[in-house]
Amino acid sequence: MTRVLVTGAAGFIGSHLCEALVQDGCEVRGVDAFTEFYDPASKRRNIAELMPDPAFELVEADVRTAPSGQLLDGIDAVAHLAGEPGVSTSWGPSFERYVDRNVLATQRLLEAALAKGVSRFVYASSSSVYGAETEALRARGEPRPASPYGVSKLAAEALVGAYAYSYGLPGVSLRYFSVYGPRQRPDMAAHRFIEALLDGRPLQLFGDGSQTRDFTFVGDVVRATSRALFADLPPAAVLDIACGRPTSVATLIEELRSIVDVDDPSLETRQERPGDVPRTAGRIDAARQHLDWSPTVGLRAGLRQQVAWHAGVRDSQPISGLAGGATDPHQAVRR
């Protein structure tokens, strides 16, 4: 039986990944520090059903400081999803937290994985490494992040590459694109829009809605990540994990409006936030080829699942708001 270490196990994507791996017959050690970026209670809810499963073990620890020998003891492969997310919150003094949780944490885990001799190290990278791509950059596939968050994710990706090239560590980086679905983080667009629609509040829109994102359903991201743990891959592969159908934020709002069945929601338009880019678009041919994977869930079907999840959470208990770490210290500042 394969034993997998999943970091960030109680988070949005990590909790779904743990469930899928257990269902596939793996033993999973999940580690999470329950950071304050958003309400840790909602992270506990994410893994509540998994907790009694004998194939799942939770270690409440920070990957930067936990004894790495113990963390990796008996582990065959690592999926490293722990990290500090968020583009707009990564400016100013907060960047130190991003360096800590995204770069240093990854380096420490890579050292431990190398010492242990794991069969695979999968790193959860981000479309934010690309920044605002021009056609020329895009043709060369050259990343140029537009935010400190993107810089921290690219640095961690580069570390995965360095350990692969210099020591042969079997690492792969997956660049996730705007993941949505049940348990989505409360700072993300679909989550904020659905909550506002259900409350009858105005929707807060940054920019004019014409910006496009390659929204990708969490189940598809989890399937790609599971495949990456076991597939035969070129050394230090870097793969886009996206739906392959960039969609405008205005269309996202329209889909949600019709699913929640609100006739004419009011919008509160705000300036774009520093680090937001006009367009993201994944190139998924490499993931298709190397992971034998394709996205299967279209936007409307995936959003329906997310709306149903929000309704279910409301039925059981009220959703609490963002914790301090997710407020944007530079919201009013243009850079």
Ligand SMILES: NC(=O)c1ccc[n+]([C@@H]2O[C@H](COP(=O)([O-])OP(=O)(O)OC[C@H]3O[C@@H](n4cnc5c(N)ncnc54)[C@H](O)[C@@H]3O)[C@@H](O)[C@H]2O)c1
């Ligand atoms: N959600 C997206 O659209 C998206 C897109 C691109 C990349 N990613 C990346 O995917 C990963 C998971 O994202 P998510 O949306 O599920 O975020 P999330 O915040 O829900 O999950 C991350 C989890 O990691 C934990 N964590 C953070 N630092 C830790 C540390 N040092 N030690 C142990 N645990 C720690 C947090 O408590 C949290 O539960 C992140 O690395 C993120 O950068 C996400």
